[in-house]
Amino acid sequence: MTLFGHPLHPMTIHFPIAFFLLGVGLTLLYLWTAHTERRQTEVERFAYWLFLLSLAATLLSSIVGLIDQSQLAIDDPRRANINSHITAGLSLLVINGLLVYMRFRWPDVLLSRRWSYVGLMSLGVIVLLLTAWLGGELVYGLRLGVRGN
Numbered sequence: 099m100t101l102f103g104h105p106l107h108p109m110t111i112h113f114p115i116a117f118f119l120l121g122v123g124l125t126l127l128y129l130w131t132a133h134t135e136r137r138q139t140e141v142e143r144f145a146y147w148l149f150l151l152s153l154a155a156t157l158l159s160s161i162v163g164l165i166d167q168s169q170l171a172i173d174d175p176r177r178a179n180i181n182s183h184i185t186a187g188l189s190l191l192v193i194n195g196l197l198v199y200m201r202f203r204w205p206d207v208l209l210s211r212r213w214s215y216v217g218l219m220s221l222g223v224i225v226l227l228l229t230a231w232l233g234g235e236l237v238y239g240l241r242l243g244v245r246g247n
């Protein structure tokens with residue numbers, strides 16, 4: 099899928115990566131001060147909004163990626179690598195969705211269920227990096243989406 103001849107998936111994937119990692123950073127910043135006078139509730143609320151934004155951005159980039167990969171020949175050997183990338187991308191979607199659900203269901207999740215939330219968030223960082231690395235392998239290792247391939 100292209101916009102004025104430029105592939106769209108690489109244009110969209112920076113947003114989930116940036117929103118998610120910033121959400122993680124602000125959540126940790128809030129936890130740092132959660133039990134002190136300096137507690138910053140607006141930082142925590144901003145982190146929640148970042149996870150909402152990263153969920154929407156992951157969904158959008160996944161849809162664009164699915165359209166891109168549908169243009170590849172059905173017997174292309176690189177399909178196995180794309181499938182690993184898709185599995186990681188969909189896992190990220192589920193993890194991000196669970197983080198948003200937990201914060202929506204229990205607004206005090208960072209105090210009442212802190213370790214489940216932080217554990218899920220850490221898993222999200224690993225899966226995010228894996229998704230991006232597998233995507234990079236597709237382009238720079240297997241030359242997928244590069245003109246003439």
Ligand code: HEM
Nearest residue numbers: 107108111160163164166167184187230233234236237243
């Ligand atoms: C689950 C659905 C997804 C599919 C079907 C998919 C498919 C693809 C395909 C076919 C490519 C090769 C280049 C291209 O056609 O643009 C690619 C590259 C890439 N993807 Fe995905 N993708 C998905 C989700 C994601 C998500 C959620 C992320 C990041 C959070 C991501 C990160 C990347 C990266 C970093 C590249 C390398 C781009 C570059 O350096 O030019 N993908 N993906």
